[in-house]
Amino acid sequence: MSKDKIKAAIVGATGYGGAELIRLLQAHPHVEVSCVLSSSSSGVPLSASFPHLTNLIELELESIEPANIKAKADVVFLATPAGVSAELTPKLLEQGLKVIDLSGDLRLKDGAVYEKWYKRPPASEDVLAQAVYGLSEIYGESVVGRAAISNPGCFPTATLLGLIPAVKADWIDPATIIIDAKTGVSGAGRGTGLGTHYGEINESVKAYKVNAHQHIPEIEQVLGEAAGAEVVVTFTTHLIPMTRGILSTMYASVNEKRSTQEFIDLYRTFYAGRPFVRIRENGVMPATKEVSGSNYCDIGFSADERTGRVTIVSVIDNMVKGAAGQAIQNLNLMMGWDEAEGLRFVPMYP
Numbered sequence: 001m002s003k004d005k006i007k008a009a010i011v012g013a014t015g016y017g018g019a020e021l022i023r024l025l026q027a028h029p030h031v032e033v034s035c036v037l038s039s040s041s042s043g044v045p046l047s048a049s050f051p052h053l054t055n056l057i058e059l060e061l062e063s064i065e066p067a068n069i070k071a072k073a074d075v076v077f078l079a080t081p082a083g084v085s086a087e088l089t090p091k092l093l094e095q096g097l098k099v100i101d102l103s104g105d106l107r108l109k110d111g112a113v114y115e116k117w118y119k120r121p122p123a124s125e126d127v128l129a130q131a132v133y134g135l136s137e138i139y140g141e142s143v144v145g146r147a148a149i150s151n152p153g154c155f156p157t158a159t160l161l162g163l164i165p166a167v168k169a170d171w172i173d174p175a176t177i178i179i180d181a182k183t184g185v186s187g188a189g190r191g192t193g194l195g196t197h198y199g200e201i202n203e204s205v206k207a208y209k210v211n212a213h214q215h216i217p218e219i220e221q222v223l224g225e226a227a228g229a230e231v232v233v234t235f236t237t238h239l240i241p242m243t244r245g246i247l248s249t250m251y252a253s254v255n256e257k258r259s260t261q262e263f264i265d266l267y268r269t270f271y272a273g274r275p276f277v278r279i280r281e282n283g284v285m286p287a288t289k290e291v292s293g294s295n296y297c298d299i300g301f302s303a304d305e306r307t308g309r310v311t312i313v314s315v316i317d318n319m320v321k322g323a324a325g326q327a328i329q330n331l332n333l334m335m336g337w338d339e340a341e342g343l344r345f346v347p348m349y350p
């Protein structure tokens with residue numbers, strides 16, 4: 001093991017988020033994956049779960065024991081279902097480990113709101129207070145030097161990066177925001193179920209969790225902070241027969257007449273110097289394929305004088321900017337490294 005690298009443990013290494021963390025960290029100059037953990041398959045080589053990692057990472061899955069993790073790692077990524085990190089994070093923090101949680105457990109500041117939308121008990125107030133919400137382009141400075149980071153949800157990442165500059169500038173009326181989002185199937189994780197079965201989703205598109213999606217309170221929490229007042233949104237998710245990608249289409253009424261070019265200029269100024277947000281030229285809307293495999297979030301605009309509304313379209317790869325890539329971006333910020341370290345992937349095209 002190289003002495004100048006920090007050691008990372010991945011909990012949930014048999015899932016999609018875990019596998020994507022391992023893939024991306026292979027290219028990171030300052031991080032080495034030192035242990036991979038599983039609640040169900042300890043003692044089994046990682047390559048048995050993921051043959052695409054054969055000869056690349058020769059680790060066996062281990063059971064999840066905080067003291068054992070402390071002996072082997074400096075930072076822990078939790079790529080586990082809701083409910084796990086609420087329990088595990090305090091134990092890892094007690095060991096002096098740094099924690100980056102990819103689940104929704106630590107994102108909502110109010111435990112009662114979490115309980116309402118996730119339908120399970122929340123993390124303790126103490127843990128929620130310690131965790132900082134890592135939407136890197138917005139809260140990057142708060143992440144520096146922190147021990148616990150809550151990685152944003154995939155839909156909130158695409159949606160919030162698309163809305164925050166216009167809300168902060170008071171160019172759109174938050175009360176009129178409607179979000180129509182589409183996702184690939186990998187967003188549901190590796191577990192199989194009728195909802196993601198090939199025969200059910202192929203050549204079909206469906207809306208799901210309408211007005212009940214667990215990302216609604218996360219989007220409202222952050223937009224409320226940007227607006228300085230409570231915000232409620234209409235947010236509908238759709239499942240699309242593709243593997244990776246999220247496309248979020250956002251509509252809102254503009255407060256004063258603004259052209260598409262004015263929106264483009266506002267966003268280019270807002271995200272100046274941030275390597276992973278790319279603003280499209282006037283008249284060009286982004287596609288999920290144009291960010292696939294990369295940590296980019298691409299955003300396009302169309303201001304409609306006729307209706308007085310603006311349409312904003314934002315795309316990400318849900319597994320990268322929506323999960324593992326942003327988690328690594330947050331590690332970079334936490335450690336004081338360049339935020340793009342290990343993440344300078346060109347999208348795969350076509």
Ligand SMILES: NC(=O)C1=CN([C@@H]2O[C@H](COP(=O)(O)OP(=O)(O)OC[C@H]3O[C@@H](n4cnc5c(N)ncnc54)[C@H](OP(=O)(O)O)[C@@H]3O)[C@@H](O)[C@H]2O)C=CC1
Pocket residue numbers: 011012013014015016017018037038039040041064078079080081082084102103104152153154186187188189190191318319322323
């Ligand atoms: N997929 C995506 O696009 C995104 C996912 N997320 C979030 O990231 C997290 C991981 O998602 P994803 O990788 O897709 O999900 P997967 O279902 O693919 O993987 C989850 C992993 O968690 C492990 N696990 C299950 N139960 C437990 C438990 N009780 N204790 C410890 N580990 C457990 C499982 O491994 P094992 O049985 O071996 O322990 C499983 O491999 C989730 O919270 C998800 O909501 C966030 C953004 C985007």
Ligand SMILES: CC(=O)N[C@@H](CCC(=O)OP(=O)(O)O)C(=O)O
Pocket residue numbers: 102103104152153154183184185186187188214215237239
């Ligand atoms: C296709 C699909 O089912 N996608 C998931 C993505 C959410 C997710 O990954 O969960 P958290 O961000 O809440 O942790 C969903 O819509 O619930």
